[in-house]
Amino acid sequence: MDDISTSTLFIALGVLILLSAYFSSSETGMMSINRYRLKHLQNEGNRSAQRVQKLLDRPDRLIGLILIGNNLVNIAAASLATIICIRLFGDYWGPFAATLGLTLILLIFAEVTPKTLAALYPEKIAFPSSVILLPLLTILYPFVAFINGITNGILALLKINPVNGSDDSLSREELRTVVYEAGSLIPQKHQDMLVSILDLENVTAEDIMVPRAEIVAIDINDDWRKIQKQLTQAQHTRVLLYRDSIDDSVGFVHARDALRLLSKDQFTKASLLRAVREIYFTPESTPLHTLMYKFQAEKERIALVVDEYGDIMGLVTLEDILEEIIGDFTTSIVPDHSKEAHLQQDGSVLVDGSANIRDLNKEMGWNLPIEGPKTLNGLLLEYLEEIPEHKVSVRLAGYPLEIVDITENMIKTVRVMPEYYRPSEDSLND
Template identity: 25%
Template sequence: MSLFQNILIIVILIAGAGFLSLTEIALAGARKVKLKILAESGEERAQKVLDLQEQSADFFAASQIGLNAVAILGGILGEAAFRPYIVNFVNRIYQGPWTENIGFILSFSLVTSLFILFADLMPKRMAMIAPEKIAVSVINPIQIFIKICKPLAWAINAIANLLFRLFKINTVRDDNITFADISAVMDAGAQAGVLQKQEHHFIENVFELEERNVPSSMTTRENVVFFTLNEPEESIRQKLAEYPYSKFLVCSNDIDSVIGYVDAKDILVRILNNQSLLQLNESTIRNVLTIPDTLTLSEVLDRFRSTKEKFAVVINEYALVVGVITLSDIMITVMGDWVTTIEADQQIIKRDNNSWLIDGSTPIEDIKHALEIDEMPDDENYETIAGFMMYKLRKIPRPADAVIFGAYKFEVVDVDHFKIDQLLVTRLLEKSTEPEVIEPPSS
């Protein structure tokens, strides 16, 4: 054959190998989520791609048959076609016993480079750019090619399956989507600008509802405002004016003897109607939802939805009231900085770019968001930043006690009756890998 015919055959072989390489990467890299969206929109070829991914053994066998056959044939033809011309060229520069060997090496390198570049590297990089679009475009011709190679592919697959069973290798693809997968997709979307920073934050918070327990968002016991059955009218009026809550617990004598709750609206109606508030009665007291402190926020949402309630009392294993939680508290957890609570002062105050004043009762998840910390050490042992300090200090804290973790120093600023009221968090120049406890000198 002439040089032109040889070149034409090699070009055809390279094009065939490139098509198979392109198809192989596109079909393997096409994401099921996007293919399902295309299929639901009426694209029949997308469903064919999904079906092929479910039964991909025949395709990969056929693809490897085609690629290896073309590579071997291209090497034989290419080396034979180019070597005489390369040998003649080498003879002009060098004449000796190595001429034929040099011609073989150069012709082999030329053909190999052409196949690597145009039949392997470029098609695969193109397929990675838009795998779903390419997979849908090539699915019909590749199905024809699979049918042609079916007999040989069946034999190869039978041998491969036998070897897989012999070595107990599981060949079933796991397509379950985990939270880590979704989180990675959200991070990629945020980096690409598809998701705004605040939207990304919202979605992360929604997923955190499954992980965060009730104590991380509830109003703690010491901050719960409640009425007693014999509450003086003046005291009720004062609490209504001082605390702009919509619901108040009603207890017999103390907070652990809960009877129910009253809606501030009902009391205001009585005031407007000039009715006495000297004694709270059944017409104003409602049954209160009681939940354990071990529930997640997601489970609390389910309870609120099933009971049509928006307010619940949280109790611990000793049947003591540890706090109250409302639907608004959970929404604040999701919305973050977009929601400003009127029921409490801001828990995290940013003084400058490198320091924060933080309330001791601030949930540890909020701390992680504010300081951009991925993980706190042993965070299953505490719920708040005060709990973190006590866990690391291994004692009742006092002012000036400090813990260094990561790039931050957590220092106790104020303690009230053994309770950490406020901490100062400072960003350090050098990052610490292990938490370090710093105690003030004894007075």
């Protein structure tokens, strides 16, 4: 070493610091890279992504290789720095100056700066680094295998498998976070659709069904002219037929079948009964994703919802499930155009008591409790524990509500005060 000039030692020390920075940035870049984007690029045939994935398949070997290289260059740098400082400051102050100076230099230029850069731009660091690290792993494999053998043995004592230690699977909640964190990469409407799909198993047929009292159905025992009028004025393509009571349902008749009979002059009660389609029943607790699969398997589009006693509770269609995912097909979901929530000039909202709470929460951005009663009327009656005889104002789940109209033992209209709904000027002018 005495024959080597100090300037040459400085150059060698600079090269070692650069190598240390390379190993430090490579470690952070490899560990910080987005694994899902990496898999996507790998599937598209990106060679750099394939090299990085090959290295990450065995993180124990990758970390072993990087740390071996990093420690070798750091130790070598410490030795050179000591020799240089002894020459410059003497035997007494030299080692002290080397320790303090090199620690500061390594922290700034070989640790904090390169690792921060790699954390911010992992792909730009990891992809080029893989060109060097992959062949270097092959060359130093015996040494790396020896070190890994010892470390893996220690991990085995702790019952840790270094090969299967990481799990890249995402839970439903984690996937929901990923969707929302996508930001502008995925439009807001698409984000809502994806999250709605994730939530299908938390929503049951009871949550979205048309209540029994609102089912459009025809009593086949009525006068024939009345039946004809109801069929011609029906707003649905499938209409439920029943005898005297909806509990004695006969089946669904399709408007197409009725028109076919009419065109052939065969439109009678008997022919109409022969044209009905078998009823598909589903329990009220059926999750929507299960119901959707059943509709697909049975080639059904409509079902009657029954409770645990077999009584008909409501009706659910395939369209109801699709609307749960992508929103209302036929009506605007803008709050002031809602069928059941009407925006007032003072900023309050008049809501129909029969409105479904989940639909209100989605349309208005509210957070009324959905565990228990499904309608606003039911929620208020459960809260009051009686049917009010006059107007009552309550604060429910933090929302100031005023019962405006009570008819036939039901709360017909509720006013939600503007404290929780402040419309824009545009919505007021529509």
